[in-house]
Amino acid sequence: MTDMDDRIGYIGLHIESGLFKAAFTDAGGEILEIDEREASMESISEILGTVIDIIAELKQKASHHGRAVSGVGIGVPGMVNWKTQRVEFAPDLPVIEGLQLSEEVRDRLAVPVVMENAVRLAAYGEYRCGIGRSAPNLVYVHLGTSVGAGLIIEGAIYRGALGFAGQLGHMTVDPDGLECRCGNVGCLETIASGPNLVRRTRERLFRDRSSSLSSLALPGRGELTPERIAMEALDGDDFSLMMLEQTGRWVGVAIANLLNLLNLDMVILSGGVMVAGDVFLKPVVAEAENRARWLPKEGCRIVNSPLGGQAALIGGAMLARDLQRNGNVR
Ligand SMILES: [Zn+2]
Numbered sequence: 001m002t003d004m005d006d007r008i009g010y011i012g013l014h015i016e017s018g019l020f021k022a023a024f025t026d027a028g029g030e031i032l033e034i035d036e037r038e039a040s041m042e043s044i045s046e047i048l049g050t051v052i053d054i055i056a057e058l059k060q061k062a063s064h065h066g067r068a069v070s071g072v073g074i075g076v077p078g079m080v081n082w083k084t085q086r087v088e089f090a091p092d093l094p095v096i097e098g099l100q101l102s103e104e105v106r107d108r109l110a111v112p113v114v115m116e117n118a119v120r121l122a123a124y125g126e127y128r129c130g131i132g133r134s135a136p137n138l139v140y141v142h143l144g145t146s147v148g149a150g151l152i153i154e155g156a157i158y159r160g161a162l163g164f165a166g167q168l169g170h171m172t173v174d175p176d177g178l179e180c181r182c183g184n185v186g187c188l189e190t191i192a193s194g195p196n197l198v199r200r201t202r203e204r205l206f207r208d209r210s211s212s213l214s215s216l217a218l219p220g221r222g223e224l225t226p227e228r229i230a231m232e233a234l235d236g237d238d239f240s241l242m243m244l245e246q247t248g249r250w251v252g253v254a255i256a257n258l259l260n261l262l263n264l265d266m267v268i269l270s271g272g273v274m275v276a277g278d279v280f281l282k283p284v285v286a287e288a289e290n291r292a293r294w295l296p297k298e299g300c301r302i303v304n305s306p307l308g309g310q311a312a313l314i315g316g317a318m319l320a321r322d323l324q325r326n327g328n329v330r
Pocket residue numbers: 169170171180181182183184187189
């Protein structure tokens with residue numbers, strides 16, 4: 001850290017469905033201020049207005065710390081064309097397709113902005129400031145509404161030819177499986193995304209009423225969520241345990257494919273189902289090790305994301321910092 005670093009900081013911002021989260025960090029990624037707000041997302045102009053409000057307020061707060069905001073990194077649930085900085089495809093939040101924040105925010109607030117896929121930023125956050133600091137080859141997997149992955153290869157974000165790398169959810173794990181919303185069949189997402197875990201659980205609950213979740217299988221009896229299934233498994237419900245073990249095995253199959261292809265130092269898992277911690281990790285690790293046999297077991301750690309929901313915020317701030325340090329200010 002230089003003396004200069006004491007007078008600056010960075011903003012990481014994460015746009016999720018209906019929710020904006022942001023953090024102001026110092027140059028080392030330590031969070032100094034945090035902002036979280038629910039806001040309407042009917043149109044791109046509405047989203048832009050909220051983003052500008054949040055950044056303007058955090059700039060104010062930064063000045064109370066005697067710091068200026070030197071850059072902003074914004075994570076979105078979609079595929080961002082890295083060169084044009086435009087959201088090309090966002091099935092989980094279609095309203096942001098076509099969103100291009102960088103120029104507009106820079107013009108209004110005089111601060112450089114970079115936009116990137118949020119899971120990729122989470123990978124970068126864990127790599128720069130979290131559990132992945134000594135793991136230059138890592139994959140960060142998010143099991144949410146979609147299943148996505150952020151890849152760090154040899155210490156840099158891997159984006160691929162057009163910037164769309166990381167579609168782990170659309171890796172085929174069952175050639176005879178169910179149809180996926182992408183048009184393929186047997187994608188990992190048809191089994192392991194949050195909505196598909198809930199769907200599979202609900203379907204089986206109609207046949208097996210012994211579970212503590214049974215009442216939730218019926219419409220209008222409370223919400224069945226990945227977090228709820230994970231909690232019941234932690235409480236020892238056999239049925240929930242079985243659902244997590246099955247799901248974990250499929251995730252393990254996909255991870256084994258990654259390990260065999262990329263010889264990773266670390267795989268970091270996140271998402272609602274990770275509330276179950278080791279109960280979910282165990283079958284993932286067992287299956288991955290079993291299918292990546294020739295790799296030394298001690299060569300790769302498969303872990304829960306310790307930074308969790310803050311990973312993308314810290315990653316956004318650190319990506320903005322590193323682009324600036326490397327002279328790639330947009
Ligand atoms: Zn698919």
